[in-house]
Amino acid sequence: MKAIVQDRYGPPETLTLADVPTPRPNPDEVLIRVEAASLNAYDWHAMRGDPRMARLALGRVRPRARIRGRDVAGRVEDVGADVQGIRPGDAVFADLGDANGAFAEYVCVPEALVAPRPANLTPQQAAALPLAGVTALVGLRDAGRVEPGHRVLVNGASGGVGTLAVQLAKALGATVTGVCSTRNVDLVRSLGADHVVDYTRDDFTRAAGRHDVVFDLVGNRSLTALRRASTPTGTLVLSGGGVYRGGSLVGPVWLMARGRLLAPLVRQRVVVLSTTPGRDHLDTLRAHAEAGHLTPVIDRAYPLDEVPEAIRYLEGEHARAKVVITL
Structure with a gap:
């Protein structure tokens, strides 16, 4: 599969589009075929390993998570043996946390982090939420x-x-x-x-x-x-x-x-403020979205191979609302 990978901390130029093996879900995981991802300030901090103290969690010498991105929306391709509440074909969204991996064609995510995505939102809008x-x-x-x-x-x-x-x-x-x-x-x-x-x-x-x-x-x-x-x-x-x-x-x-x-x-x-990824909060966001209380605003959308340019825009151009990646 195609993915945006990074093997050393640095500017957007350290991100490259590469062919990597398609992951296979562990017993408690869901394999998602990615339809959209979104950028956060977290992503450029993780990319640069900045501030330096953050490297204690992200990887001291190089990024522990080789594939960048943590917000994702897509459809379930496969599920692990212990997954009960999610089925192949379900439309879902998730925050992957420090594990990252959203800037790719497929990603494996623990079932506990995955929620059905709002029925009235596009994949790009849903990816902007987590x-x-x-x-x-x-x-x-x-x-x-x-x-x-x-x-x-x-x-x-x-x-x-x-x-x-x-x-x-x-x-x-x-x-x-x-x-x-x-x-x-x-x-x-x-x-x-x-x-x-x-x-x-x-x-x-x-x-x-x-x-x-x-x-x-x-x-x-x-x-x-x-x-x-x-x-x-x-x-x-x-x-x-x-x-x-x-x-x-x-x-x-x-x-x-x-x-x-x-x-x-x-x-x-x-x-x-501190937050942790989890399904409960995503379910609440879905309820607000489906009730018409919450509609993400998309500033710009970029294809997967232009993730470096998207992060460059996020860093330097004072993006309004959300910047998303489409696959």
Whole structure:
């Protein structure tokens, strides 16, 4: 089969299209014929092994996972002997986690990570959901504890996670303020945001309004500034680091560490977001999508052999919403 492989850390040029053996599922695995995959900031961090501390998990000398990509949508080609809830021919989607492998014609995935894909979404839209959608869902519902009537601010509202977070916050009954650049104001408003702040003109951390939940997906404001945007008893959810462009030992981890240190010292809740792949969250995303609450926005689509160019675009061109790979 064809796959995008990488044998050393580095820029997009280290990614090559190669012929590799088609995998065979273990007893608890599902073999998926890939129809679409999507890119996340995770992918270029994993590609470069950056920040360097991440190599403890990704592989100290070279990438432990040779085939890149973690978001996938496709159809089940085969199942292992112990798989019970999934059959060949099923349309599915999944987040592969650090195992990667989505940028290929076929991939084996543990059954526990695979869910039926939303019936009303295309494969490209479904592939855009797993990592970004779960981040938005966990950040708002679990970490933020968003309830009807809450005022929610999403910093980074036009990105892959942000475009989904705006829609999910509205589905949870919140009044939503999205923060983005001038060119994305109309996009964020079209997703249902009640208010849109153009950060090139206004500083949302110094505006008069306060929010019950501030969901930071960018990491371009200090904790002090973010707390100013929150009510005295509000919640600050940190999932930032989008402005980090590489080249350090710990990268955005330092901002998260400061958040953890601050949390017990202030009245506001400060939550450093973490997520793990799994079917339960994907089932919730599917329910929201099929109810019409959630539609992924696709910025650009690239064929498999242009994955290096797709990652180059994601790194340097401030992509709006999601970039996908089609097979």
